[in-house]
Amino acid sequence: MAANQVDKGKATTQEPLPLGKKKITLKAEDGHLFEIERSVAMDCLGIVKTFFEENEHDDDNVNVIVPLPNVSSAALTQIIKYCKKHVGFREDEADEPKKAEMKAFDGDFINHQSVDMLKEILLAANYLNVKSLLELAEDNVAERIKNKSVEYVREFFGIENDFTEEEENRLREENSWAFEGVDAD
Template identity: 45%
Template sequence: MSNQSENPNPTSSSTKITLKTSDNELFEVEEAVAMKFCTVKQYFDDENNNSITSGASTTMIPLPNVESHPLAILITYCKKYLKIKANNADNKKETEKDMEQYEQELLRKVMPQELTELILTAYYLNFKEALDFFCRAVASAIQNKSVEYVRKFFGLESDFEPGEEEKLREEFAWSFEGVDEY
């Protein structure tokens, strides 16, 4: 069982929510972290629970479309986001600066192939801040890159016939000018 229970904010409640991934990993997180994932929050809204746990010390939420690796990264991102936001509650510019610094550090640790997984997980969990960040990261990674690079980045195969693609390249040659080939 993965234990992700470090309290991101000293003022948050001690209520724990357990998230169960599709690969059967369990992540125990603070209520504040879990509630940033709108999909988890919606679970409680759908159940019409005014109290998150209804008297239980922990609640388990199954996440059938989420694997453990990207969830661990998103939980860490969320904790950092909440901590930075709480520490800089009165200073929006400082919050943005600290988040940008953290996000740059995170991108150095994340493999490019993991970005798609992180986007899909953030989308499923409806975690807007992380989704926006990882989408910007992908956009930056493929900006001004060749078609071949983008295909390789996303693991896609061409659906054009060789002659058909050449014809399009000749017809729209202007769109391939100045593109990085790597």
């Protein structure tokens, strides 16, 4: 069977796969392809589930390419790693050792991300509708900027200062309480 072309969010179908090896191919913004088990993608990636609902892919036995124009390969690699670890894990059903293992994995996973990768993961998790990873990334960003200076936060998010020196000094004087207890950057 010849493969169809990906056309603005439309799926590409390829040869049917054996029942035990159902895969979905994710196409990152730079064109790199990632094969992921269908069960992992459907359980973890909300956008994939929505894609299948909207495109009416009833044949579970066909490999489908899902375009992800807002996700880099680097971020997708990390998200797939996270999802594979979390697939099937349900906090309300897990025992205490499993919860502790997942918490340790999450902490290690997110704390070892660079600032740039963390921001990419945050945006990609939001786009892909990976709620648990989005919350984890949001909490980590909040922790990283907690009690930091305005200059640090601007640099962290790549925000250009649009205040004149006089305006900024006036605001600092009027709101001096907001600058108390700020950590050294």
